[in-house]
């Protein structure tokens with residue numbers, strides 16, 4: 001045997017020991033955000049020592065509610081209902097009892113075959129930052145069974161268990177949605193002035209020694225009268241002007257403008273490539289992740305001060321504008 005073959009075999013061995021899922025009952029998706037609906041696909045890799053699986057039960061842990069099994073051709077599906085440990089809110093409806101076990105029977109899954117058993121359920125917020133187990137038992141002829149019901153004790157490696165219960169890791173909802181991007185600026189930035197709402201003001205970080213910066217935002221007008229943004233003030237800059245971008249002889253140029261119209265029942269969007277608030281003579285660089293106050297002056301609504309978030313050099317939107325996932329987050333995969 002060559003050394004290359006030996007090396008390959010060693011890798012193969014390592015792969016098997018690192019992924020017991022190949023041999024154990026396991027859930028196809030092992031991680032989900034709290035407060036979401038989970039499609040559980042239970043994978044059954046083999047029968048009972050050569051015997052086929054003729055029934056299967058899955059126990060649902062506390063905090064997993066409103067479960068519904070998916071019908072499976074060739075199998076009878078039944079549910080066992082019971083009281084939950086507490087009353088949960090299910091889309092506004094109090095829910096204190098429901099399915100606690102799902103049982104498939106009447107089919108036959110030969111030992112040499114693999115199959116999947118599917119249900120969906122709500123993973124409640126209570127389960128955030130926990131790992132929950134779904135004890136699963138395979139029943140075979142002659143009273144044989146395989147019970148995947150062992151739960152690792154604290155500090156115990158689940159890989160050391162002979163028949164571990166399939167587990168699901170529940171992460172906090174914020175992580176999955178990408179809201180938790182390192183710096184906590186709180187909820188969506190909005191400010192109100194009369195009928196006007198100023199939504200998600202943001203600026204781009206300045207690069208190098210640049211002494212000018214631009215701020216962007218959307219002004220919504222819920223009133224029946226039009227208004228005009230006629231000026232702005234910011235302590236971070238010597239001078240603040242309203243600008244727009246114009247194409248002149250094929251070149252994009254900035255021009256100062258007198259005002260930005262905010263139509264009645266409409267909005268004015270100040271965004272990259274269009275109208276913007278120009279800050280000239282910055283006293284310090286605009287640093288990503290920080291913020292600064294900007295006072296907007298409206299003809300009718302008067303003055304309103306907003307907190308402007310500083311995004312990356314190429315930011316295209318305010319990062320607290322419910323825009324999910326574009327700002328690093330915690331490296332969680334989006335799985336919806």
Ligand SMILES: [Cu+2]
Pocket residue numbers: 214243244254255276277278
């Ligand atoms: Cu400008």
